[in-house]
């Protein structure tokens with residue numbers, strides 16, 4: 612890590628649980644001021660991190676996200692790193708799943724990521740400095756049963772990240788995809804089909820154990836802490852036993 616990266620503002624979406632909360636702790640312990648964004652603001656405040664602003668934000672609301680970032684930049688200076696982590700996974704069979712669930716995943720997992728990028732990219736290009744880490748999934752690299760819409764959104768995260776990386780490389784802006792395998796968090800809890808949830812749980816049990824969110828947080832911090840002349844484009848990581 613270069614000294615200038617030491618104290619730059621880091622914005623993390625979906626920091627109220629799971630991977631985002633672990634990332635907030637990891638980046639805070641590395642000395643960064645933070646802006647944490649999610650709807651359950653009380654969960655982010657309970658983390659009790661130093662130099663940490665929180666805002667009750669739905670990532671589908673571009674204006675609200677921009678306003679929160681402007682406020683944090685007034686206090687902590689320009690955003691050095693944005694982590695687009697917020698996401699939802701609603702598994703279902705394509706012929707029976709409520710289309711409202713597909714729409715929700717597209718809104719949060721795709722539009723939410725684009726909203727985050729849109730909120731910071733102009734300033735990063737102007738400053739010729741900045742890093743955007745988008746959290747995708749192994750489900751953005753291969754498909755799984757009952758994951759059609761979720762996989763679609765995560766394949767999109769890979770494509771968008773790489774496309775924008777090519778666009779902004781001349782501006783010294785880094786675009787990074789982190790693609791975790793199964794991680795023990797609240798993510799599965801939003802799927803309504805009980806048989807699919809049970810099948811997913813037994814798939815996780817078949818691996819012995821899945822990785823914890825701190826492993827993903829460490830990977831994000833590692834990618835960020837490389838010298839700014841180095842862009843780790845993608846990290847795919849999962850339990851050794853995950854196929």
Ligand code: NDP
Pocket residue numbers: 624625626627628629630631648649650651652668669670671696697698699700719746747748749790791792793794795796797798799824
């Ligand atoms: P969690 O359900 O524990 O966390 C999801 C986070 O996203 C919460 O903080 C939630 O906050 C936030 N979020 C959801 N919807 C919105 C919204 N509309 N606006 C703002 N924030 C929102 O799951 P994970 O920690 O596992 O998920 C984090 C990311 O990791 C996701 O993108 C997920 O797809 C990805 N991932 C997870 C894997 C896993 O196995 N757990 C595997 C691969 C990828 P709140 O509800 O307070 O708004």
